[in-house]
Amino acid sequence: MKRFIVIDETVNDLYGSQVAAYFKARGVKYKILHLPTTEENKSMTLVTSILEEVHKFGIDRRTEPIIAIGGGVCLDIAGLAASLYRRRTPYIRVPTTLLAYIDASVGAKTGVNFANCKNKLGSYIPPVATFLDRTFLCTLPRRHISNGMAEMLKMALMKHKGLFELLQKEGRSLLDSRFQLRIPENVHTDAASVSTRLAIETMLEELAPNLWEDDLDRLVDFGHIISPELEMKILPELLHGEAVNIDMAFMVYVAHERGFLTEEEKRLIIVCMQSLELPVWHSDCTLDLVQRSLTERLKHSGGLLRMPLPIALGKARIFNDIEDSIVCQAFKKWCDEHCETTMKPQ
Ligand SMILES: NC(=O)c1ccc[n+]([C@@H]2O[C@H](COP(=O)([O-])OP(=O)(O)OC[C@H]3O[C@@H](n4cnc5c(N)ncnc54)[C@H](O)[C@@H]3O)[C@@H](O)[C@H]2O)c1
């Protein structure tokens, strides 16, 4: 039996010897390829390096899946390599960041950045399995825990009021405990288990019936309308979830301006974001960038804007008729309320 493992360099420093010991103990012939899978390196170059090594090592395409261990970047790059090798080689995802645990773990998408655009090259190939183990999160920097909580908050705002309330109440302590169990017996009821399960379940409800994204009305796109451009513009200053959160915060102002959210609901959402230590505004997110992103989205979504917006806490709908004047007014209020008080992420 042979296994080819692609692992993020930092994760390899922390857990590489345990991974090697696991395969050694089972008499598996293995190759661990550790790579600097960072957002700046998320390109075809790394995909090609993986493919060259896979080819040298030699695997049986039917019975020897490639294993990817790392954050979303590593899973996306290794997934794309697997989808290309002999047209499709099965692969397994082992997410080691919170963001990858609740988001990249369950999706079908692989990809790399190209021509200065986020995930411009990629494929829709779901992994054959995803192994979830929250103990990896023990070593994750606090900022990256917040980062993952942004995607969790996205699902809460779109689909699940209970998850939003849980994040309001327990968000800060989840951040402090890095989603580890404090009372081991409470494995089914503690906030870390419940919040991650709800985030994954709500994500799956949206992704499973629309695996190839034929339906363009996607609630999971909330926070992903203006963030891709913002993220690429100021890499590596902003993490993915931080850019998503800035986008969501702005959209909350749009939803409020259109009369979907009350002032109090808007305030509660922003307070929750701040308690999770997520940025709610950024000086580089200009009105010009917002309008450009919306125009770009219009081009790629069949002539309709398809904007997911919250209409209450934990409820959302897709709108095609948000006028430019609403966007401008929301932008002005958003800046007035946050530009002086907001600190850039550390
Ligand atoms: N395919 C999908 O469905 C999907 C979904 C969401 C996001 N993504 C992609 O995921 C990427 C973001 O993922 P990310 O936030 O995981 O970033 P990442 O992969 O860059 O990881 C973040 C950092 O954490 C380090 N790290 C990883 N695990 C660690 C651990 N257990 N302990 C200590 N350090 C650790 C990594 O070395 C890296 O420096 C983006 O490129 C985004 O496009 C893909």
Ligand SMILES: [Zn+2]
């Ligand atoms: Zn995302």
